Amino acid sequence: MATTEFPRPASSASSEPVELASANPDSLHKVMHARRSEYVRQRRIRVKVGTWNVAACPGTDKDLARWFVDGEGLDTATKPAPASGGHDNIGLYVLGLQEVNQLTAPTQYLNKIFITDTSAEDKWKAALEAGLPEGYKFVAAETLGGLLVLVYASSEVFPIVSNVSTTTVSAGLLGGYIGNKGAVCCRIILGESTNLLFVNCHLASGVESSYVSQRIWQVEQIQEYARFDPIQIAGVEEDDKGKIGDEDFAFWFGDLNSRLDRLPGDEIRRLLMLHTRGEYDLSKKGLPREDSLEGEGVVVQMLPGSNDDAKETEPAKETGSGDSGADDDDSLSLPDPDEFPLDPSEDPASLQTTLQSLLPHDQLRQLMRGGKVFSDGWREGPIDFLPTYKYDVGTVALFDSSEKRRPPSWCDRILYRTRKYKEEFERKEIEKEKRRKKDEEMKAQGLEQAGEEEDVLFSYDPDNDGEEAASSAAKAYDEYDEDDDGNGRDGDEDSADRIRLDFYTSHQRITSSDHKPVSSVFTIDYDAVDLSLRAMVHGEVVRQLDRAENEGRPVVTIIVDYQSSQSQSRSSSDQLEVDFGDLRFGKRETCSMTLANTGGAPATFSFVEKPTADSLHNSQSVEWLTTKFVQSDAIGGTEPSKLGKEVTLEPGETVNAIIEAFIGDINQSRALNEGKATLDEVLVLRVREGRDHFIPVRAEWSPTCIGRSIKELLRVPELTGIRAHAKSLADKKGTLAAIPIDVNPCRNAPRELVALTQAIDMLADRVLADEQMLEECEIPSAPGWPFDEFTWQATDKETRSSQVADLIDALDQGQRILEYFPPETPSTQRLEAVAEVFILFLRGLTDGVVTVPLWDLIEQRSIPAILQGVTASESTNEADKGTILDVLQDYPEHHLSFLFVTTSLARTAAELAPVTKKDLEAIKNDANAEGGRGGFGATFRKSMSFRRGTASSGEAAAKAFIALNTRRAKEKKYAEVFGSVVCRRPNPERERDRKALEERQRALVELFIRKKGE
Amino acid sequence: MADSGNAPKPSSSVKLVLLGEAAVGKSSLVLRFVNNDFQENKEPTIGAAFLTQKCNLPTRTIKFEIWDTAGQERFASLAPMYYRNAQAALVVYDLTKPTSLVKAKHWVAELQRQASPGIVIALVGNKLDLTNDEAGSGGDGESPGVDGEGDARKVTTDEAKTYADEEGLLFFETSAKTGYNVTEVFTAIANAIPETSLKTARGPGAAHAAARSEEQRVNLNGARDQNAKDGCAC
């Protein structure tokens, strides 16, 4: 076993490049570690570790300081005293004891565990403190049943010890049976930097493989379940609890109960006796009396089979399954004489030779070599001392003379491990796994030959204890070791884990227990943190990392590409702004911008929904902008594929954002006309984990006639459109506003109304003419056409809405609207578009043609036509109209507008559903022929029923009736469309009331649409 | 070695927003604090820059999540989005520009009305290097105040301090240019944040960008979970 590799020069600053760009949480740790050399200063400490199973023997505490502190009781007879075995300069004393109190019954054991009993601890503390030199201070103690670990530090070391945490793992209980087994552990931090772990354990006893398995399991339990308080340094606590494996240096000691496998107990005794008999001759060596006691005599007389007299001196031993049946395994023959040169006449080294011959049978060593326990980097010093168990109490070297005659074994051990050893093991495991994988691959490819060859090295079968397997394992182990040393040297250059085992020995002449104490001194060079240096480096690193984090944020660059229409965008490098210029009612404006990921990280972004929606600063909020993302390459293509609300771009990728501006809502139009809202918005493009981009978007509202009162419209001077007028007013006032109505009107009816009704008249004529002339022109037969939107002929929405927007634009500019249509536009479509604008315009009137008070007045008159519907009686209708006109008389502005609307509708209905003079005559004649005033309906029915047989006069009448009927249906439908468009009245809540109101409004309009004399 | 023990625990995060008239030096203060740097002609912020910076206190580490907002008036309506869930606000004015203090007072009033009640507000008078004060000139001799070009100070310390005291604000006079008092502002804020208002960090498992989504961001739903395992020194 490699044990000494020491000392090595302090490693210089690591030149390893440090990944600063990544902002992962490990970075700080990694960078700090890489820069260790800048803030650590190397220090050296000597740690003395001792372990002793005191077997609850009286008087053991009196012996403690002698061997543990003073280093006495060494077997100077069989081996030289260790050169540096003294107690000088010990920084830490770490003592592990087992069986400090005798436990006989499980209940007693439970009491010991669960009821704090510090008497044993106090006794041993006192015993140790009495022996320790001046200045040593208590650091930690922990007990579990008979287990006790004590840690003391010198006055120099004590101040740099921190984060002391102890824990226990009861391997017995965890295994489901009660037993006095487990571990007490202690973790400390030296110099804010170096984590030291001490584990004192007592494992299950017994030779047989079931006990071996149990011990393995117990070690695993301890390794897995030991937990320490989270480390806290500089006021900052780690997240996780500490565990075994976190440490830089670990020491695992105690009664590991390792036995000699497959050797008959008596043979071992015989072999050892050959030496001890001679070597412990007291007279020859002149050992102090108290060391020897009556040992010598016994040793000399000790022969296989002659052990009866020592029986009563055997102390009460632990009960339970312990060692039963462990001793009489004589199924095996003696060791090979080649391996064990038994010639007793050889030089004094022959004891060592004997020990060397026995050690391969040590279970712990076998297990470690086989990778079954303590394989992950643990080491043990060379054993050059006699087995530590089991002696008759009071004897230096009299092996168990009781009936049980337990075979001597090395139960008491000290193992150690550094971080580097552990990491090397882990690295090798990974390599092994890689090779295994490669091997499998090769096999899969049919290269069995190669595979098998390589396999040999790694085919140790742990279930097979045959010699063959053992030797192959040993072979693997040896190679491992070699490898280890080779790499170890390289590794050490970077590592501060430097440890030297100064000695590893038993204290043979301590006789108060049936176990001999074992002790080691380790010299460790460790890096102690210089706190102020570290704070400095730490600050620097954090700053760098913060900087890297900030610089590593996603970056998106925005460039405005184009904007539809006349708008001009200013988009300099630092000023991003979208200006749509003039925005007209119903006109959709778009702006495209390119968003590019110009950073080094993926960028995810989206527009923040209504960033200012609830803010106090905003006046009346107008929703006029919509945004969407489209694939960059799709621009200009047929149909750009729309993306989701959130887009992620890899570095270098781009995407387009389309911003659309649109006002198509009458209320918004009104708010803008009156200057109560402005088209001034800030879009916020939010890049996740990055910055928010503010994109100011503005547009200038083009004042429009949509969303005005008749009063306003009447005060627009004759020659200008409303837009120019509103703008000139705004220029004076500084802001858009309603047109003042405190001046005299310039006209009798709104210019727009006149223009629209004229256009409708003209287009109605044109449609009729086109129907006659052009084959493709067909007037839709639905009665509501062209005002009922459900009758509009299928045309694409965009074309229609831009036609509408253009018409409104023409109106607003005071231009002739019909010239706005492209020449190829069919007249039917033109009429529909104008009709749509007509309705929009009327709806947009803020006061309405028939205002609320006006409507109320009309209702107050209880006009029959309005209450019961328009009748066929012309005279009553005329009377009703008269009443209404009376009311309207007092509202000249609305009066005229009302007549404009209704006259136009009547005219259109008449044009599109003509009833000729001839028709009227035919009906008249028919009625006269019937000789009475049977009314239209009766006559019509009659004419139909007699159709076949009657003369041509009847046929003409029937045709006339159809024409008249068509007209009536048209009038009725028009009235239905315009009733609520023309009249203002808040809608009643109840559905029934609303229907009734609509019915009355329809009646009002119908009354005026119906043509006189028909 | 045990360096994991040196990495302070996941820190508490503090959302901090900078407010103030354009060109008073908000971005410069952040640049000084975060990068220990200064730019003579800094381009104006259009939008809201997001930066993080850790700050080590004796007992805890605080990770500032800084939102440096544009100061232009036209963006004022967006400010609530940033101060709404902020635990700290730095309201900055320019010592050489009295109107900027007026604006600062408006911000303070708005914060007191609209921001979360526990918000820690620091009033910061910046560009101290332009005054005759010894401290602000930073000893580099460059500052006009020292060169006898006259004291550019237009807002007295007394005036601002009195106001700050009345309103219960932290108060500092700084120079982003020389760095004078800049770290102190942030440290003072960190110290003034009540322990209870700090969100405790979650485990390192939450380190995925996906987890740090909208909810942590300014205007939306409050708590920003953070996961930095790093510590820092201011």
Ligand SMILES: Nc1nc2c(ncn2[C@@H]2O[C@H](COP(=O)(O)OP(=O)(O)O)[C@@H](O)[C@H]2O)c(=O)[nH]1
């Ligand atoms: N002399 C001086 N100039 C400063 C200081 N802080 C900022 N400035 C300058 O003032 C201008 C505006 O700074 P900036 O940080 O962009 O202000 P912000 O709009 O509030 O973010 C820049 O030209 C800076 O260089 C300071 O402390 N002293």
Ligand SMILES: [Mg+2]
């Ligand atoms: Mg700025």
